[in-house]
Amino acid sequence: MATRQISQGTPTESGQGRRPGRRTVLAMIPVAALGVMGGGLGVHRLLNPPPVPATPLGAVATVAGGMALIQGIIPLESDTWVAPTSAPALAKPIAEGGHRVRILLDLTAIEPGGIDFAAADYSIQEIVGFTASPLWTSHERHHVARGETLAVTMVFEIPNKSIRLELQGPGSARLSLGTDHHTS
Numbered sequence: 001m002a003t004r005q006i007s008q009g010t011p012t013e014s015g016q017g018r019r020p021g022r023r024t025v026l027a028m029i030p031v032a033a034l035g036v037m038g039g040g041l042g043v044h045r046l047l048n049p050p051p052v053p054a055t056p057l058g059a060v061a062t063v064a065g066g067m068a069l070i071q072g073i074i075p076l077e078s079d080t081w082v083a084p085t086s087a088p089a090l091a092k093p094i095a096e097g098g099h100r101v102r103i104l105l106d107l108t109a110i111e112p113g114g115i116d117f118a119a120a121d122y123s124i125q126e127i128v129g130f131t132a133s134p135l136w137t138s139h140e141r142h143h144v145a146r147g148e149t150l151a152v153t154m155v156f157e158i159p160n161k162s163i164r165l166e167l168q169g170p171g172s173a174r175l176s177l178g179t180d181h182h183t184s
Contacts, residue, residue, distance in 0.1 A: 054166045057178035063107065064171050065115035066144065071104040073177055076155070083155070089135040090155060100135070100157050103167060103177075108149040115144040117152065121170040124156045124177070127163050132156045 055061035061068045074081070081102060083090055094100060109115045119137040138153040158165060165177040
């Protein structure tokens with residue numbers, strides 16, 4: 001009798017055992033769906049990482065070949081500065097709701113290849129999609145050799161009230177402009 005009870009209570013070697021019930025199968029569907037969605041989100045995050053925050057105003061940013069630092073953001077209406085070279089774009093009237101700022105940018109080359117500066121690679125961008133190219137710049141193109149620093153002045157026209165303006169350069173260089181330059 002003991003042999004008979006043991007053989008009836010255990011599955012046979014052919015793999016026939018108790019099959020999961022309908023409730024168990026239905027409970028596994030949401031679990032499987034959550035697993036697939038989680039895997040999809042993980043793959044999306046790997047392929048599209050969140051952007052690195054912009055370098056805060058006053059901090060040194062890493063750029064290809066060296067470092068960048070904003071030395072100043074000066075509204076032109078509160079400054080007596082005048083462009084030392086001809087600047088037709090600065091002679092045009094300022095758009096309503098905007099003002100012009102002079103950005104003082106230092107680029108220091110620390111890698112053997114140095115930094116290749118091109119003013120056309122720089123723009124000011126805002127979180128809501130506003131983009132501005134330089135109206136005037138002290139250097140259009142310049143190679144900064146290792147150990148040298150290039151002081152660049154750029155003039156941009158930007159909105160009076162802006163949300164999170166950033167100076168964007170080549171590659172992933174993004175430097176925050178803060179809010180001190182805003183006018184009323």
